[in-house]
Amino acid sequence: xxxxxxxxxxxxxxxxxxxxxxxxxxxxxxxxxxxxxxxxxxxxxxxxxxxxxxxxxxxxxxxxxxxxxxxxxxxxxxxxxxxxxxxxxxxxxxxxxxxxxxxxxxxxxx
Amino acid sequence: xxxxxxxxxxxxxxxxxxxxxxxxxxxxxxxxxxxxxxxxxxxxxxxxxxxxxxxxxxxxxxxxxxxxxxxxxxxxxxxxxxxxxxxxxxxxxxxxxxxxxxxxxxxxxxxxx
Numbered sequence: 001x002x003x004x005x006x007x008x009x010x011x012x013x014x015x016x017x018x019x020x021x022x023x024x025x026x027x028x029x030x031x032x033x034x035x036x037x038x039x040x041x042x043x044x045x046x047x048x049x050x051x052x053x054x055x056x057x058x059x060x061x062x063x064x065x066x067x068x069x070x071x072x073x074x075x076x077x078x079x080x081x082x083x084x085x086x087x088x089x090x091x092x093x094x095x096x097x098x099x100x101x102x103x104x105x106x107x108x109x110x
Numbered sequence: 111x112x113x114x115x116x117x118x119x120x121x122x123x124x125x126x127x128x129x130x131x132x133x134x135x136x137x138x139x140x141x142x143x144x145x146x147x148x149x150x151x152x153x154x155x156x157x158x159x160x161x162x163x164x165x166x167x168x169x170x171x172x173x174x175x176x177x178x179x180x181x182x183x184x185x186x187x188x189x190x191x192x193x194x195x196x197x198x199x200x201x202x203x204x205x206x207x208x209x210x211x212x213x214x215x216x217x218x219x220x221x222x223x
Contacts, residue, residue: 043214097166100152
């Protein structure tokens with residue numbers, strides 16, 4: 001069983017839609033949860049990170065962690081064509097060794 | 111403020127050869143991690159260096175080795191290259207002071223012929 005499972009998509013939505021991206025993880029000891037965005041031919045760019053359960057909001061992005069169900073979500077409001085990228089979830093015990101999902105490819109159509 | 115820089119950006123090698131990839135961490139960061147990202151997959155942790163020593167290692171054979179220099183920059187060496195080593199190799203840096211996530215470079219794309 002992989003440490004982190006993520007639906008690869010692709011996910012195609014119209015501009016302005018609310019996007020929901022999700023991951024599940026296997027180890028209840030994971031404490032840190034990250035979302036990275038990766039454009040083609042670029043490295044992952046940190047979007048948000050949270051510690052333990054709860055919500056965190058940053059502009060149009062909201063990260064949500066439910067440790068009871070081992071579920072990680074990223075919501076994007078008012079999606080833009082510039083949001084088109086691959087989104088990677090990651091988790092870790094202590095920011096030393098990240099476990100990544102396989103990434104979800106998002107396409108926001110104008 | 112320069113972020114994580116990696117060189118070269120692209121490299122082509124043949125099976126059996128050896129390769130060295132280089133990474134300079136973000137200013138203020140002292141810890142460097144290396145990841146392998148196959149096409150369509152998420153990054154896989156190779157190892158992490160701190161204070162010039164390997165601190166953690168993922169499930170990679172010892173053909174993969176590394177080094178960290180006193181200025182915190184790092185190298186990834188891969189010996190006896192296999193076709194399956196073709197991937198994007200990512201370097202990530204972080205600070206040991208406080209819990210902060212890693213920042214990634216744009217990677218080196220390694221193609222094995």
